[in-house]
Amino acid sequence: MAELWLTLADLPEQGREVHIADQSVWKDPVHEFQIQASIAVPLTARLFLLPGPEGLLVRGDIAGQVQMPCDRCTRNVRIDLEAGFEVFEAYAPEEQEGQGAEGLITDRQGTPELNAAELLWEQFLLALPTKPLCSETCRGLCPKCGQDLNDGSCSCDSEGSDPRMAVFKNLKIKS
Ligand SMILES: [Zn+2]
Ligand SMILES: [Zn+2]
Structure with a gap:
């Protein structure tokens, strides 16, 4: 699994936009979990990080194109991805540490960081169609x-x- 951590230490109050085009964020886990999909047109992601008192609001989108086998005839189908999402992530409470219930925000060497690779992977999976079809009439x-x-x-x-x-x-x- 690819690693991509975004530090939250110096986030301005009004938030910050981050662009991600590192394909390994998606390519590595697709390979690792043997997902029936490949990236046809490089994916790009935008994340807008807005800090709040209780947690972090992440608004973003992923765009690009993937190739998947048709659910009926197994022919390769190209699917445009255009997925918007909004996630609220609470700052990691201390008592959760070491219990395996790790959130997307972890304290790393005294600095809170967002596990952007994990977030972008989850959102990618959610954006994939469960039954891709080459055509409605396949x-x-x-x-x-x-x-x-x-x-x-x-x-x-x-x-x-x-x-x-x-x-x-x-x-x-x-x-
Ligand atoms: Zn037959
Ligand atoms: Zn088909």
């Missing part, structure tokens, strides 16, 4: 022979009708 793969039905019907289709429907053929409606 016909998918034949469950029997695996043929891509977008390329045309396979022979499984044309071999007679559904056997379950044959029962109804012989039904006669009594009048």
Whole structure:
């Protein structure tokens, strides 16, 4: 997992905008967690950090393009990412230290720092479609022979009708 820490020590009261274009923030965990996605157009992120008395407000967005396999036919689909988000992160309370419940803000050598890599990774995952489709009308793969039905019907289709429907053929409606 890539590391990217933003120090909060010298944040001005009115906040600060940070731009991130280091692809390893997304590329490393995509590889590490074997996510079915690759970056097609480099991602860029903007983070606006606004400090408050209780915590940090992070407003931001991620833009770029990823490539993912279609959920039905497995063909590669390019997906435009344009995700805005707003996260409030409380300053790490002392008693949580060492309990494994680590937030996005950690005290590092006496300075509070934001784990920007973790934040941007979480937001990237949230922005990915759970069922990417090459097209709304994608016909998918034949469950029997695996043929891509977008390329045309396979022979499984044309071999007679559904056997379950044959029962109804012989039904006669009594009048
Ligand atoms: Zn498809
Ligand atoms: Zn088939």
